Amino acid sequence: MHGYELKAAYESDLAAGTTLNAGQVYQTLDRLLRDGLVTVRVVEQSVRPDRKVYTITDAGRASLAEWLASPDASPPAVRDEMLIKLLVARRLSRAGVGDRPPAACRGETSDGARCGAAGGGPGSTSSAEKFAGPNEVLRNERRACMARLHEINAALHPRQAKDPAGGDVRTRLLLELAALRLEAQVKWLDRCEAILRGEKP
């Protein structure tokens, strides 16, 4: 396989819609060559310039096998922005400048106007002088997650689809990954709510 073939395969299969720059490809190949994981052989062509054809070595095969077999259970980044937002909101609300009670939401019960429309950001409702409290932060995040989940579901099962977008395996795997991450996020939000509620009094 030569460099261009590798680039094309990566772009079509592993990360559709992205482009890989050629320099990066060859840089990587050089490193593999240096480590003895591949060998290179020059093929002369009649019309086009000569090509370098790379072949995997036994050491390279072993290394690939090891990589594939090793799990990737490293936790996602703990420095999550949502976590920071939540902690800031908590601090503000404790300081008395950001505690819009959830009861304010319940009051407005007329259809659609309840607690702001879907996707409404912090500060889009009343109490302009105060910041969103932790509950509102949580709610907004949950709404956003749910809206996104709804879209993913729709993408996986479009209404009158004979051939859903999830028809191609790569997209489906991607959508499932996103859906489960979102699901986990919502569950985490639930836990946050429970924990924050527990420390209230």
Next chain:
Amino acid sequence: MTTDPIPVIRGSALTRTFGDGAAAVTAVSEVDIEVQRGEFVAVMGPSGCGKSTLLHLLAGLDPPTSGRVMVDGRDLADMDDDTLTLLRRRRIGFVFQAFNLLDVLTARENVALPLELDGRRPADADARAVAVLERVGLSDRLDHTPRDLSGGEQQRVALARALVMEPLVLMADEPTGNLDTATGQAITDLLRSLVDDAGQTVLMVTHNPRHASSADRILHMRDGRLVDEQRMESPRAAEALIAELQG
């Protein structure tokens, strides 16, 4: 989503208190809720927040302590037990989390039972039951007893039974609660397609965010109260979503 002048289900100022004195528990408190024809509504909330109780009130399985429930414009408080039972039988399909089926009856008998209770001829009832079971994808499991069906299949039989009377509204209390993710998702998808293809009204209680997100509207309950309502917007084109996901 069609908007009907009369909501299929309307609960106003619903409160349900269990026990009295110091031991009193208010499971549902001052809840107002409306479900329109053809809508798919999900109710979410932590365990013990009163979801099941609310659903029971709306299905006429339990009388509210105060407030009223109207089904198709008729007040449940005005009904005697038999009328209420008939309403349940003909207008409301109910699916519980588990133990939905009579274990000595086969799938088709379980589904045909409400029809027969309603006085339909056994042959007709059976034919209908088979048709509905086919719709939920169980045409090859007609004569199995619940014991011989998987959890997902059992819930699909329960769904078929709830649908067999062509109810105005299908209520499901954690229909996926006992199932694994994939099986549960299949049940939710089935509900979604009922809404999309047949205009079925569905009111579902669930813990699972993903399952809830199939609905058109999500209600969040906390401590017996409805605290948030989210109406889902029409989804973007799939391509845009995928592009965004790939960042």
Next chain:
Amino acid sequence: MIVQRYSRRYMRRRPGRTMLSVSGIAIGVAAIFGISLTIGTTRNAYQRMFSELAGRAELEIVASGYGAFDGDLTRLMANAPGVAAAVPVAVAAAALTSAGGWSAIQVLGVDPSRDGLVRDYRFYRGRMFTDGNEVVIPVALADRTGVKVGDALGVMGSAGSVSLRVSGLLEGGGAAAFNGGAVAFTSLAAAQRLNGGAVGITSIQVVVERDARPEEVQRSLQSIVPAGMLVQTPAARAALGEAALFGTERGLGVLSVVSLVAGAFVILNSFLMGLSERTRSFALMRALGMTRSQVVRMLMGEAALVGAIGAVVGMGLGMALSVVLNAIVAGVLGAALPPIRLTWPPVALSVLLGPGVAVAATALPARRFSVRSPLELLGDRRAAGLTERPSAWLPGAGLACLLFPILVTAALVWNRVGSERLVSLLAPAMASGLIGAALLVPGIFAWLCRPLERGLTRVAGTEGRLAIRDLRRHRIRSSLTIAVLAICVVVSFGFGNSMMISVDDVRQWVDHVTPYDYFARRLWPDVGTMSAPTMPESLEGVLRSLESVDVVDKLCWAATRVNGVVVMSEIGSYSGAGPIAQEVAEGDAAGLYERLESGEVALGSVLAKKLNVRPGQTVTVQTRAGQRPMRVAGIISSYTGGGMTLHLAWPVGVDTLGVSGVHVWMLRAAPGRRQALSDALRRLGVEHGFHVQSMEQFRATVDGAMSGVVAALWVIIAFVFVVASLGTVNTLTMNVIEQMRQLGLMRAVAMTRRQVRRMIVSAAAAMALTSLVPGVAMGFLLAFAMGASHHAVTGYHVDMTIHYSLLAVTVIGAVATAVAAALVPAQRAASMPIIEAIRYE
């Protein structure tokens, strides 16, 4: 459709439970069916016997004591208006003297030229008799005795032994069926000869003209017959036998009602278990649109189905029971009863009662169950208490139910109300009492819980305490099982005790007859016909001349009427301290014989009770010279003829009723000469044609009959205990199934199999012990009531003794039954793999 299928499959899935329900009903039905079939058969037997004899005759003319009268009357009757035919019949009681021994036979003297107008003679072989030396017998009798056409038949009549030649054999049915087939037809003259040369006939049988009404003809004939003659229907003769049955019927009636109540409790118990087990299913059905009435209908349908199956099974069992009872009754009455024949009334009764009782027992719980909301049923952890909390009104209702039998018993003791009506109240009163006792069981159980818990903890440790806790958790279920066990105790102790008292009483009566050492008789008369060949009075001189004899008395029985009621008259000479003096219930015993000799009479206690007559009053006795008032000297308690007896002194009897001949000689040996008397009598017996029976043999015969009664009693008690043990198995199994998870946990934590077993057996023992309280109390009440009703029926007092051995057997039996029954569920619980138990749903 589906609903029925659901019920059926459920029943099939729980075969043990279904079997228990069915057997509960089956036992009740079996008792009712078997007993009413037996009573009906016995009653019918007498009626049919006489109707069959009468053939086409609707009426017969008899002398009032069924004695002989002048045959010339026949011609007068034949010419009377409305009469199509009138034929004479002379019946001779006789014994068939074959090599195998003597058996009773009725020899009918008929007029062969005219008898065909009344009876059909279908010959199997041979022909009609032509003269008094020939005889025609049923083919069945011929087969039994090994006689063929042309053979000689030895017949012992009152006049002694004669030999008749068999000229023909009759096919079964019709006249050949009379007296259970023990019948022979010969000429009038031959029958008269057998009867001791007495001229005359014993009845004229009358066929009424087709367009005449029998009742009118009966009236017009009655007006032209001479005084002392009666025109009656053939079946009327059965009255004598029926009267003798009354006492037996009373006991059996109470027993059958008790069985039915027990059955109702059994089915209620298993029904309630079925309900609590299926709570979730019902919740589901209610939630998906089953109305309350549909629930009730479904449950009733199940009950009716179980009831119907129970009725069918019960009728089968009842058939078997009635065969046994029939044999026992026959033994007690000393009569040959025809085999049990299925008749419609008991079948109809069973078909109604089986499903009826099942539906009635389940109606209340089914209704109460149906009004509960589906959610209440669904959240069965919260609703579970509902089925298991006894209502507050139970103790009050229980006491109210108990009042009925207590009042009836009290009334029986003081005997204020008409006794027969009171006695007929006995069975419903006992049913009410049992229900009352059962209603009190939850209260008694609650009250006993603490001491039981303490006791069991001492005996069985923690397991005992856990056992009580389990029982307490399912109070209704436990209470019903306790109730069933209690009914067992009632039957075993109460009923058994009163039966034993009666048996003792009969034995005591036999002992009172002891002043005699030997009886000499040709055959004992049976209760239905009171007829047997007699011996000539002239034999008395021969007997008295024996040097080994001390006392010679004679007895003879004949039917007659007192105040219009058919009774058995017992005519005796009582030179020794005869039997009846020992049994005087009312009146002066000392002067009784003198009074009787002077023309007064004594009445059997049952008859006196029925006629409401006391000593010193006058009764009208039908004599051969018409009605005659006679003064009552005393009341006698006697088992003869079921107490429906008239006692006369010998000369008075001969004079008024025209009896001739002696049925039984009663003899006492001179001191130290018993053996000599026995030898002498046996020699005389061969010469004069009689049998000698010693007092011991007589007592053994009676004992044999009584042992039959006692054996039947034990069979019935065992039967009831079997059902109770099934009930216990069921309750405990149900407890085990429901607590499977818990048991699994306990096993996982620490409990050994032995401890599990001990816990369940302790529960059974606790139930049995609790059942003893209401059981023994009700048992006493039943025994008292039966004793009092005995007095009310028979008119004499029977000492109320408690058979403590029976009480002990009952207590041990109840506990043993329950413990034995517990072994099955205990084993099941102990052998359940722990992991499976924990996963049990």
